[in-house]
Amino acid sequence: MGSSIIAWKxxxxxxxxxxxxxxxSSYMQLATVGTNGxxxxxxxxxxxxxxxxxxxxxxxxxRTRKIEELKRCSFAEICWYxxxxxxxxxxxxHVDIIDGTNPDPIKLQQREKSWFAxxxxxxxxxxGPEPGLPRLNEQTQPEISLDPSIGPVDAFCLLILExxxxxYLNLKSNQRLTFRSHLSAALTKSWIMERVNL
Amino acid sequence: MGSSIIAWKxxxxxxxxxxxxxxxSSYMQLATVGTNGxxxxxxxxxxxxxxxxxxxxxxxxxRTRKIEELKRCSFAEICWYxxxxxxxxxxxxHVDIIDGTNPDPIKLQQREKSWFAxxxxxxxxxxGPEPGLPRLNEQTQPEISLDPSIGPVDAFCLLILExxxxxYLNLKSNQRLTFRSHLSAALTKSWIMERVNL
Numbered sequence: 001m002g003s004s005i006i007a008w009k010x011x012x013x014x015x016x017x018x019x020x021x022x023x024x025s026s027y028m029q030l031a032t033v034g035t036n037g038x039x040x041x042x043x044x045x046x047x048x049x050x051x052x053x054x055x056x057x058x059x060x061x062x063r064t065r066k067i068e069e070l071k072r073c074s075f076a077e078i079c080w081y082x083x084x085x086x087x088x089x090x091x092x093x094h095v096d097i098i099d100g101t102n103p104d105p106i107k108l109q110q111r112e113k114s115w116f117a118x119x120x121x122x123x124x125x126x127x128g129p130e131p132g133l134p135r136l137n138e139q140t141q142p143e144i145s146l147d148p149s150i151g152p153v154d155a156f157c158l159l160i161l162e163x164x165x166x167x168y169l170n171l172k173s174n175q176r177l178t179f180r181s182h183l184s185a186a187l188t189k190s191w192i193m194e195r196v197n198l
Numbered sequence: 199m200g201s202s203i204i205a206w207k208x209x210x211x212x213x214x215x216x217x218x219x220x221x222x223s224s225y226m227q228l229a230t231v232g233t234n235g236x237x238x239x240x241x242x243x244x245x246x247x248x249x250x251x252x253x254x255x256x257x258x259x260x261r262t263r264k265i266e267e268l269k270r271c272s273f274a275e276i277c278w279y280x281x282x283x284x285x286x287x288x289x290x291x292h293v294d295i296i297d298g299t300n301p302d303p304i305k306l307q308q309r310e311k312s313w314f315a316x317x318x319x320x321x322x323x324x325x326g327p328e329p330g331l332p333r334l335n336e337q338t339q340p341e342i343s344l345d346p347s348i349g350p351v352d353a354f355c356l357l358i359l360e361x362x363x364x365x366y367l368n369l370k371s372n373q374r375l376t377f378r379s380h381l382s383a384a385l386t387k388s389w390i391m392e393r394v395n396l
Contacts, residue, residue, distance in 0.1 A: 024281040031229035031239035031275070039237060041229035041277035043286055077229070079239035083222040083281060088241050128395065135374075135393040176333075195333040197326065 007193055008166040008179045009054045012080075012089055016046075019082045028080035030058065032066055033073040040069055046080070047114060050160055056091065058159040059114055059122070062099050063130045067157060070095050076161060086171035093163040100154055110160075115152035126155040174198060205391055206364040206377045207252045210278075210287055214244075217280045226278035228256070230264055231271040238267055244278075245312060248358055254289065256357040257312055257320070260297050261328045265355060268293050274359060284369035291361040298352055308358075313350035324353040372396060 019025035026046045034040040047057040056078065060066060070076065078091040098107045115123065124146040129136075166179040176198050179191045217223035224244045232238040245255040254276065258264060268274065276289040296305045313321065322344040327334075364377040374396050377389050 022281070024279070027279060027281075029227035029229075029239060029277045029279070031227075031237035031277075033231055033235070033237050037231070037271065038273040038290065039229035039231050039271075039275045040290075041227060041239060041275040042288055043277060043279045073235065073237075075236040077237045077239040079227045079229075079241060081222070081225060081227070081241045083220070083225075090240060092236065092238075125396075131395050132374075132376075133395050135395050176330075178330075197329050197331050197333050198323075 007191065008089070008163075008168055008177070009049075011087075011168055011177075015082045015085055015087045015089070019084045022084060025082060025084075028078050030066070031077045031079065032069040033075070034065075034069055035072055040066065042066065047117070050110065054163055056161040056163070057114060058161065059118060060157050060159055061126055061131055061155050062157040063132075063155055065132060067097060067099075070097055070159070078161065088167075088169040088171070090167040090169075091161070091163045092165040092167075093161050096160040096162065098158040098160065100152065100156070107158075111156070111158040112152055114158045115156055120146055120148050123153075123156070126153050169198070205389070206287070206361075206366055206375075207247075209285075209366055209375075213280045213283055213285045213287070217282045220282060223280060223282075226276050228264070229275045229277065230267040231273070232263075232267055233270055238264065240264065245315070248308065252361055254359040254361070255312060256359065257316060258355050258357055259324055259329055259353050260355040261330075261353055263330060265295060265297075268295055268357070276359065286365075286367040286369070288365040288367075289359070289361045290363040290365075291359045294358040294360065296356040296358065298350065298354070305356075309350055309354070309356040312356045313354055318344055318346050321351075321354070324351050367396070 016025060027043050028046055029041055030044045031039055031041045044058050044060065047059055049055060050057055074095050076093065076095050078089070080089045080091065098111045102108055102111070124144045127144045127146060164181045168177045168179070170176070176196050178194050178196050181189050181191050183189055214223060225241050226244055227239055228242045229237055229239045242256050242258065245257055247253060248255055272293050274291065274293050276287070278287040278289065296309045300306055300309070322342045325342045325344060362379045366375045366377070368374070374394050376392050376394050379387050379389050381387055
């Protein structure tokens with residue numbers, strides 16, 4: 001057992017690096033608790049870390065079910081499996097929902113930054129019809145053209161997951177490590193690492 | 199909108215077929231609700247369908263946290279992403295836990311069948327130390343040899359997920375379909391399919 005400065009983040013950066021040739025290496029599964037109390041699980045895209053933190057950025061549509069779910073229970077667990085290096089990260093934490101109505105100007109700035117960091121094609125998806133609702137038009141939807149200089153639209157939402165527990169599994173070396181965060185008396189965050197049985 | 203005889207199972211069989219060259223194509227993420235009410239998510243291996251049904255078989259260790267979680271909340275959602283065909287299946291349903299203490303002889307038989315269907319190497323993992331507990335011995339664990347004729351050991355547990363809702367997403371054709379099960383007055387199960395917005 002020992003203390004470590006976000007050693008799991010380094011493991012994650014290494015895993016991303018060694019799987020970077022695979023398009024799907026940035027895809028991870030985000031589990032939430034549904035409004036009916038049942039689990040809910042879907043693939044989302046890793047959009048990087050928030051500056052100088054270990055917080056994970058995810059873009060989503062405010063009209064998806066996960067937003068309603070996260071408003072009721074703000075905890076989530078990411079399961080991220082790297083298919084080439086056989087590594088799994090289970091990242092549990094609290095999710096901050098940042099949509100256009102957020103009162104915090106710094107958070108709104110972060111949302112704008114994430115908006116412009118995504119492709120114009122990705123951005124134009126937020127102008128489409130409401131996700132999950134019955135498809136009314138059987139024909140293919142026309143491509144929506146979006147002015148690249150326009151800021152985030154209403155449906156664009158940034159999620160920031162702040163990890164407080166990480167479970168790392170390596171199926172090549174048969175190693176499993178758990179990392180738990182602790183707040184000191186001075187409210188600084190530190191991590192305790194432990195090697196556990198597979 | 200229309201009725202269909204487990205059309206999602208055919209889509210899933212097709213996806214498995216077209217991704218069969220990838221070792222990880224049988225890996226899926228299983229979300230449960232943790233005993234603390236927070237979501238829990240991990241990779242598990244698809245072990246086939248229960249005979250003549252659309253129920254999904256998963257092998258696990260009775261000593262893992264998911265068993266405790268499923269005993270409190272027996273619902274789960276599988277998120278299964280196929281990296282080559284860009285298809286996602288979200289399969290929500292109820293999970294039946296079948297360990298060695300199960301009173302139903304038919305279920306015990308199913309558990310035994312799943313035991314012998316897995317490799318001797320897989321089986322021997324159930325003789326290892328308790329998953330998730332601190333690793334006491336820093337040295338590599340010795341390979342445990344298991345008599346291949348021996349039946350399921352105590353730690354071996356079969357999970358059977360009975361789907362009642364499936365969300366299918368195809369990122370190549372940009373199609374999304376939902377399937378919901380219904381019980382008729384005669385208690386026969388049928389599925390309603392609907393095309394929905396991405």
